[in-house]
Amino acid sequence: MFSGIIAAVGRITHLTVREAGFRLHVDAGQLSLDDVALGDSIACNGVCLTVVATEGNHFMVDVSPETLSCTVGLDAPGEINMEKALRLSDRLGGHLVSGHVDGVGEVLRFDPIGDNRLLEILAPKEIAKYIARKGSVTVNGTSLTTNEVSGQVFTINLIPHTLENTTLNQLKAGSKINLEVDLIARYCERLLSAERDL
Numbered sequence: 001m002f003s004g005i006i007a008a009v010g011r012i013t014h015l016t017v018r019e020a021g022f023r024l025h026v027d028a029g030q031l032s033l034d035d036v037a038l039g040d041s042i043a044c045n046g047v048c049l050t051v052v053a054t055e056g057n058h059f060m061v062d063v064s065p066e067t068l069s070c071t072v073g074l075d076a077p078g079e080i081n082m083e084k085a086l087r088l089s090d091r092l093g094g095h096l097v098s099g100h101v102d103g104v105g106e107v108l109r110f111d112p113i114g115d116n117r118l119l120e121i122l123a124p125k126e127i128a129k130y131i132a133r134k135g136s137v138t139v140n141g142t143s144l145t146t147n148e149v150s151g152q153v154f155t156i157n158l159i160p161h162t163l164e165n166t167t168l169n170q171l172k173a174g175s176k177i178n179l180e181v182d183l184i185a186r187y188c189e190r191l192l193s194a195e196r197d198l
Contacts, residue, residue: 004143
């Protein structure tokens with residue numbers, strides 16, 4: 001479980017092709033690996049991945065074909081948002097994030113408004129119903145609050161701190177992004193549908 005508060009920006013330095021999927025070699029940047037053990041979870045661009053090896057300030061994770069088929073940003077070298085899994089004693093500064101991407105969205109606008117940026121996103125139809133005005137959504141692992149929602153399109157205001165401490169400053173119209181909707185919305189729907197189905 002994660003909070004969506006990005007701890008550091010790292011970099012996928014290279015990929016090793018495996019029989020199924022890839023092994024990513026990640027430079028952890030400012031993310032301390034002192035307390036990271038094999039088997040621990042690190043969210044990479046919002047995707048919960050398991051650490052299979054560490055070497056100095058680098059760690060390795062395996063990505064399956066299934067994960068590659070429903071996410072973006074993990075199939076080539078480049079910068080990624082990173083967050084270690086929460087401890088029970090940690091402060092929850094964002095919202096509860098599972099690290100299970102619900103769908104890939106598309107950036108429609110990334111417009112400056114003073115020092116901020118207006119981010120407009122087109123969500124996949126199947127998950128758009130879970131996104132609510134002034135609700136929580138995760139974009140490439142970053143916990144954000146929606147401003148307006150209309151059908152499949154929603155907007156977010158990005159403040160300078162978020163732009164300076166995540167990879168979201170690299171977005172532009174046409175960029176593909178990993179989206180995870182709020183856990184509460186998914187469980188509410190399941191409860192309601194289960195009552196009808198039983």
